[in-house]
Amino acid sequence: MADTLHLQIVTPDRLLVREDCDQVQIPGKNGELGILPGHAPLITELQIGEISYRVGTTTQYLAVAWGFAEVLPDKVTILADAAERAENIDVKRAQEAKARAEEALRQAAADLDYDATLYALRRAEVRLAVAARAGQTAAAH
Amino acid sequence: MANVRDIRRRIRSVKNTRQITKAMKMVSAAKLRRAQERALASRAYAHMLANVLASTVGRAELVNPATGEPWNPLLAIRPEKNVLLVLVTGDRGLAGAFNSNVLKAALGFLDHFKDKNIDIVAVGRKGRDFLRRRYPVGKAGEERKGQVQVIGEHLNLLAKVDYEAVSEIADHIAKAYRDERIDSVYLIFNEFKSVISQRLIAQRILPVQELGRREVALTEEFELGDRQRMAEAARTAGVSLKEPEPTEFEKEATKFATAPVDYIYEQSPEELFAGLLPRYVAFEIFEGMLESVAAEHAARMTAMDSASNNANDVIDSLTLTMNRARQAAITKEIIEIVSGAAAL
Numbered sequence: 001m002a003d004t005l006h007l008q009i010v011t012p013d014r015l016l017v018r019e020d021c022d023q024v025q026i027p028g029k030n031g032e033l034g035i036l037p038g039h040a041p042l043i044t045e046l047q048i049g050e051i052s053y054r055v056g057t058t059t060q061y062l063a064v065a066w067g068f069a070e071v072l073p074d075k076v077t078i079l080a081d082a083a084e085r086a087e088n089i090d091v092k093r094a095q096e097a098k099a100r101a102e103e104a105l106r107q108a109a110a111d112l113d114y115d116a117t118l119y120a121l122r123r124a125e126v127r128l129a130v131a132a133r134a135g136q137t138a139a140a141h
Numbered sequence: 142m143a144n145v146r147d148i149r150r151r152i153r154s155v156k157n158t159r160q161i162t163k164a165m166k167m168v169s170a171a172k173l174r175r176a177q178e179r180a181l182a183s184r185a186y187a188h189m190l191a192n193v194l195a196s197t198v199g200r201a202e203l204v205n206p207a208t209g210e211p212w213n214p215l216l217a218i219r220p221e222k223n224v225l226l227v228l229v230t231g232d233r234g235l236a237g238a239f240n241s242n243v244l245k246a247a248l249g250f251l252d253h254f255k256d257k258n259i260d261i262v263a264v265g266r267k268g269r270d271f272l273r274r275r276y277p278v279g280k281a282g283e284e285r286k287g288q289v290q291v292i293g294e295h296l297n298l299l300a301k302v303d304y305e306a307v308s309e310i311a312d313h314i315a316k317a318y319r320d321e322r323i324d325s326v327y328l329i330f331n332e333f334k335s336v337i338s339q340r341l342i343a344q345r346i347l348p349v350q351e352l353g354r355r356e357v358a359l360t361e362e363f364e365l366g367d368r369q370r371m372a373e374a375a376r377t378a379g380v381s382l383k384e385p386e387p388t389e390f391e392k393e394a395t396k397f398a399t400a401p402v403d404y405i406y407e408q409s410p411e412e413l414f415a416g417l418l419p420r421y422v423a424f425e426i427f428e429g430m431l432e433s434v435a436a437e438h439a440a441r442m443t444a445m446d447s448a449s450n451n452a453n454d455v456i457d458s459l460t461l462t463m464n465r466a467r468q469a470a471i472t473k474e475i476i477e478i479v480s481g482a483a484a485l
Contacts, residue, residue, distance in 0.1 A: 008390075008393075010185050010186050010189060010394065011186065011304070012183050012186045012304040012424060012427060013179075013182060013183065013304060014182045015182075015185065015390060018390075028407055029407065029408060029412070029416075030407050030408070040405055041400065041402040041403065041404045041405065042404060042405040042406075042407065043193070043196075043398055043404045043405070043406050043407070044406075044407035044408065045407065045408050045412065045413060045416045066416065066420070068189075068190075068193050068398075068416075068417075070397055070398045070400075070404075072400055072402070077189070077397055079186065079189045079190065079193065079397070081304075081308070081420060082304070082305060116312070
């Protein structure tokens with residue numbers, strides 16, 4: 001049995017991650033999934049959330065908006081709508097987006113697209129949370 | 142006959158123009174290469190998305206067998222009464238016949254669907270300007286301003302095609318389709334596989350019928366002469382004519398979700414379609430825009446190449462005229478001297 005997982009994350013723009021790692025954590029639509037080498041073949045949709053993967057003792061974090069994951073015993077391939085590494089997240093933009101969405105929800109105008117606004121809010125929150133992780137790891141080093 | 146100094150001045154001016162067109166050609170060639178790279182980078186995603194859709198369809202038909210209803214409103218087929226057309230042109234001119242070709246295809250499309258209500262979303266300034274001169278500007282969800290109306294425009298989107306921006310547009314379109322305000326959606330753009338493999342197409346985006354394959358409603362090939370000029374321009378600018386070979390990684394992407402094993406599926410087909418189809422629509426539009434951008438650069442490169450060649454011709458003929466004029470002036474002077482001497 002393989003003892004590492006080959007992780008690939010693909011977005012419409014590029015191949016974002018291509019690495020061998022020991023453990024992958026993905027935000028499945030029906031709940032978080034922790035994947036270790038030798039996992040049963042699985043296909044799942046991802047929701048807005050945080051992807052993390054561990055190589056040795058270092059863990060990397062990414063924010064993902066929507067995606068699709070294929071899990072094989074020695075491989076995890078993720079098709080993501082928009083994925084960003086924690087260190088690349090534009091914190092200011094995420095904060096602005098969050099403030100905008102909160103404001104729209106507070107005013108609750110008649111033509112408000114409730115789902116879309118909630119989605120934007122959730123995305124901004126996840127971005128901020130993941131960006132904060134990068135801050136932590138940077139501070140720890 | 143014009144005097145030598147005037148002709149020399151004109152040659153200099155044409156040479157300056159040639160310098161500019163040559164520079165523009167090389168800039169377009171560089172931009173074309175970058176656009177091709179971007180289109181290439183998106184191909185892996187395209188394969189993977191198509192695969193997941195195909196495997197989902199493989200597990201379940203497009204319609205729910207229990208109710209006979211499609212799994213997703215985006216799969217629903219209705220009689221076409223209200224049609225949405227997304228027209229992709231360029232933001233800028235000086236690209237030869239690029240914009241007018243697309244607009245011609247659009248007019249052909251409008252003629253083909255002349256008994257339907259058509260809403261148009263213009264992507265690119267050239268298309269917007271053209272459509273606004275001919276058709277009234279309306280607003281989605283309000284009373285129609287005419288049988289054909291322009292309901293949206295997206296300018297400066299093509300300078301850097303951003304997937305997020307495109308998916309927002311696609312979300313609006315999908316919503317209008319779900320609300321049954323429109324019954325079908327078409328995308329007209331200049332398809333670009335490589336410099337010599339291009340055509341104008343009207344692709345049906347919604348309802349989704351054939352997965353993983355472009356559903357082409359109308360198509361127009363380029364003329365042979367145009368193609369040859371394009372190939373020649375690409376050759377002299379050092380742009381490859383062939384469609385780039387798939388990379389190792391892209392080959393791997395084609396195997397996504399197709400391993401010969403029994404997968405555990407976390408979600409039902411209904412849920413999967415709900416997540417996948419809007420992305421599929423967004424990605425089709427995104428891909429169309431990327432190709433259109435590449436085609437625009439290729440067209441501009443070709444136009445600038447022709448302009449440089451024309452400048453060369455003009456310079457040659459002016460040089461000939463100038464030499465003749467100089468010769469004539471010399472001959473005239475000699476005659477004057479000789480006849481002057483004879484008179485003595």
